[in-house]
Amino acid sequence: MDGATDRVGARTVPPLLDVRGLKKHFPIHGGVLGGVTARVHAVDGVSFSIAKGETLSLVGESGCGKSTVGRLVLRLIAPTAGEVLLDGERIDTLPAARLRMVRSRMQVVFQDPFSSLNPRLRVREILAEPIRNFGLARGRADLEKRIFALMDKVRLPREAIDRLPHEFSGGQRQRIGIARALATDADLIVCDEAVSALDVSVKAQIVNLLADLQAELGLSLLFISHDLAIVEHMTHRVAVMYLGRIVEIAPRAALFARPAHPYTRALLSAVPVPDPTALRRHVPLTGDVPSPIHPPAGCHFHTRCPHAFDRCRSEAPVLSPRGPDHMAACHLAE
């Protein structure tokens, strides 16, 4: 696949998920009266879209707001500003009763397979819960049939149905988590660091499983990760986040071959290559991520950027085209 044909679905078809100008500021309370003394700018104006059957990876360092984007998309928390559209319908303003129905269409797989499953429920109960909640099964026999079908989909042995989560390995638990996310026939699955806590070999299995399921069921995935190496193997497009903003968004091949933003280049150079003789141009990043409570003026990245100049300190760059479907927010290349 090359950059231009990576996209599934044409531009004329409305995307499954469309996020516009999403913001989330968490207030910090303090002082005698508990007033708002500051705000954490966790997500500060993020826009992207995901087509049906497409995978978008959201990458960035920890604390850049990528998990918050995931939770906002799922409406687990309410956004401060911006719009989230699922199939053209705004879901960020839906009342609670309607929201519950929309929830069946988007599901989540969490990072830690040990804390994302209730330790007191058996596999049967874990998988039955979403099916019951949305009234998808007709009778007990149908419920059991659906549970077995889910277990087959994620390659879990059927005899494991009455086991408790602690009897499984990390990879198997993550399979249960994926099966649970599939239980409602969702169109969109948010994978929040879904493989980060797993061993390398298990990681590959789960990534392959997700890719197979996507091909089989036409799922759209929002794959949130800090690991570019994993992303490279399974995504259609990549969005790079830094301090609450998307700095570059591009088809996979274009991003890995021609990164346009200095931050993306730094991230790519940090990916380990399993070849000791490989010659690499290392782009070291100095300093720490600035505090999202007081983000730097202008380009958020200027405090660590090796190419920063005066304009970067005063004016925030906007995403501008760098190639087919390839956008980056940097003054440098303009």
Next chain:
Amino acid sequence: MTLSPLSQRRLAVFRAHRRGVWALRIFAVLFAVSLFAEFIANDRPLLIRFDGHWFVPVLHDYAESDFGPGFLPTEADYTDPTLRAAIAAHGFAIWPLIPYHYDTIAQNLAAPAPSPPSWRHPLGTDDAARDVLARVIYGFRTSVLFGFALTIAASAIGIAAGAVQGFYGGLTDLLFQRFIEIWNGMPQLFLLIILSAIITPGFWVLLGFLLLFSWMNLTGVVRAEFLRGRNLEYVRAARALGVSDLGVMFRHILPNAMVASLTYLPFILSGSVTVLASLDFLGFGLPPGSPSLGELVAQGRDNLQAPWLGITAFCVLGGLLVLLIFIGEAVRDAFDPRRQVS
């Protein structure tokens, strides 16, 4: 039903706690016995054979005229010597072990009431000539039943309140906390004194009144567990799966809070028993004449010349509380994750 390995381990730790197990056994026997107090201490025979007919006075009321034409059609008083003589002449009666109800006034006492322990009254009589042993059995039952009722009701309300606070957090939590602080500052005893000046509080009124103030016991613990629990990933996942708020609270978070709650229960129970006894001691508890351990303590104080009253009250109340605390310690250890079966 098979127990999870964790529950099995907890049960094993509890069983290994010999003192707690024995306390539980003794308490269970005493409580079971006191539940059948009517069959053990009563001023009615268990069974009467009269002219070829069977009578069960413990369960049924009979008229005296049932036992011969010479009697009036009033409710039979089996302590009446004439009636006893009539029954003895026409058949026989089987009496309970202690032939006194808690409110039976013993006749023909050898010494003025309160009379010292004797064969007829193993623990003596109180200052109204009532058998102390009979009153202790009924009083024990009242105390424990009251304690259970108060504990269960207060825990249910307390857990629900703590769950709402911790689950919703934010402003709900803030307002609720301030309300609890104000409510906690209410002078319980004075309100109770005012209440008992207006009406005579019975078992249920007293229970309801104490409930108003005792539900806060568990709220803090449950609130803390819910504050922690609502951020667990499987709780977030459950919300994404469309589980209702109530479903998330009871199915996913409450089981975590139950360990903390269960650990507190025996201690809340012993606290409830103490509260009832102290109110009875002060005279603001159950209506006068009710069998109660607190009332027995008060009698012991008023009749220092009759030490058997005070000693009995001390031993029964102290014994009951010690048993409950031993059980509580064993339960607490059983839920302690650091405790291993030795």
